[in-house]
Amino acid sequence: MKKNVLVAMSIVLSLSFSSSSFADNSSKKADIIFLDNEVEKAVKELRSRSSDEEATKLLKKFNPQGSSSENNTNQIAVNFDDISSNPSYSKRAIQHFKKGGIIYFYGSDIKLSDVESLLGIVVEERPNHKSSDKGAIISSEEEKWQIVGIDPNNPRKPYLRQIKNVVSDKAEPSINLKNHRDIFVQEVMSIVNEAPFKSNDISILDYSSDPNVASKYNITKTIYQNSTKVFYQNVFWILHQNKESDSDPNYDYFYIEHSVETNFYNGARVFSTSSGGSGNTYDIIHSLPYSTDIQRDFAPKSTSSSSVFTVALPWAVQWQFSLNSSASLTSTGSQSTGISKFSWKPTWSQSWLQYPATYKPGTAWASKGSSTAAINLEEYIVYTYDSKTYSDTSTQEVRYYY
Numbered sequence: 001m002k003k004n005v006l007v008a009m010s011i012v013l014s015l016s017f018s019s020s021s022f023a024d025n026s027s028k029k030a031d032i033i034f035l036d037n038e039v040e041k042a043v044k045e046l047r048s049r050s051s052d053e054e055a056t057k058l059l060k061k062f063n064p065q066g067s068s069s070e071n072n073t074n075q076i077a078v079n080f081d082d083i084s085s086n087p088s089y090s091k092r093a094i095q096h097f098k099k100g101g102i103i104y105f106y107g108s109d110i111k112l113s114d115v116e117s118l119l120g121i122v123v124e125e126r127p128n129h130k131s132s133d134k135g136a137i138i139s140s141e142e143e144k145w146q147i148v149g150i151d152p153n154n155p156r157k158p159y160l161r162q163i164k165n166v167v168s169d170k171a172e173p174s175i176n177l178k179n180h181r182d183i184f185v186q187e188v189m190s191i192v193n194e195a196p197f198k199s200n201d202i203s204i205l206d207y208s209s210d211p212n213v214a215s216k217y218n219i220t221k222t223i224y225q226n227s228t229k230v231f232y233q234n235v236f237w238i239l240h241q242n243k244e245s246d247s248d249p250n251y252d253y254f255y256i257e258h259s260v261e262t263n264f265y266n267g268a269r270v271f272s273t274s275s276g277g278s279g280n281t282y283d284i285i286h287s288l289p290y291s292t293d294i295q296r297d298f299a300p301k302s303t304s305s306s307s308v309f310t311v312a313l314p315w316a317v318q319w320q321f322s323l324n325s326s327a328s329l330t331s332t333g334s335q336s337t338g339i340s341k342f343s344w345k346p347t348w349s350q351s352w353l354q355y356p357a358t359y360k361p362g363t364a365w366a367s368k369g370s371s372t373a374a375i376n377l378e379e380y381i382v383y384t385y386d387s388k389t390y391s392d393t394s395t396q397e398v399r400y401y402y
Helices: 039-047 053-061 087-098 112-119 174-179 181-194
Strands: 006-018 030-035 062-065 075-079 102-110 136-138 145-150 159-167 212-225 228-242 251-264 282-287 294-299 303-313 317-334 339-345 357-359 362-368 372-385 388-401
Touching: 030 087, 030 181, 039 053, 039 062, 039 181, 053 062, 053 181, 062 181, 075 087, 075 181, 087 102, 087 112, 102 112, 102 174, 102 181, 112 145, 145 181, 159 174, 159 181, 174 181, 181 212, 212 388, 228 372, 228 388, 251 282, 251 294, 251 372, 294 303, 294 317, 294 339, 303 362, 317 357, 317 362, 362 372
Parallel strands: 006 136, 030 062, 030 075, 075 102, 159 212
Antiparallel strands: 006 388, 102 145, 145 159, 212 228, 228 251, 251 357, 251 362, 282 339, 282 372, 294 362, 303 317, 317 339, 372 388
């Protein structure tokens, strides 16, 4: 079996649609310094949204301050759209990073290579299939993000977020986010509240004979409706290779743990429109892009109602995950197409799926022993907000070169 590896992963996000005030005692709040001349205006806008549940909670906990502050907070946020026209932002960001401080860059379109150039670091290897570098995790193409968080203690595990704002039932171009500093301030506070770099070492499966050959963490996104936050998703995936049971000279055995954390805000729901759990769904889809590969199994299996789900795959692989309440699951798979699909709906006795929730389905397959193992991961949501129905799709293309 060949062991040297390069991993390629690209993320494609698409959307389709059918249709608080500050507490006076700010000294008790955690400070976040924003290198942004319009942060005070953005905070004022957030204060006016007393009905926005998350914004109100965050403003009670955090104290966003402008760039003139000399506070010694460990984490700052930098407006990347304005960094070229404000050399002081670059200088201050570099100094903060060298002192061991966490930085959150935000803007309409941020590439990791731009962040690397600014800070003088390497976050992610670039595609180069002729390279002799081994063991690197790389993206097949440069993705654009709206927030990139970097911890100097572990710069190769960035926090990545994409943001969509829906106006008149259509997703705005990302460039328009420049006009929504309030969204950026809310998102930075939300991420800091998660404390992602304190929990970057996620507990994962570790079978003695099944090494974790590739992984990607903190692939996040949020959706806003007219600047009101309605949806959050955090994806990580871990690719395992089974070698203990692999005696086939023509195939290599793999399985993937696909974890998807979701939450809704301000009345958005995966809603049941009639009895029996019909209506909105949350779907996770695994597909094998190469016809020479063989789907071995997928899990969890269908159930009319359960809050605990067991993922049992070949080679004695098994894990469980739990939801906050019971849900209906329909699972389908096909060796001929190489596609497995997991559809969660509210049960007949529920009006909507309960959130927050974390789903962890898995798929096992035999990869034709050339040099590439591949699987596509997709998350598809149909939800209701303000009496209208919307849908959203995210896709991660996992490619493992060995």
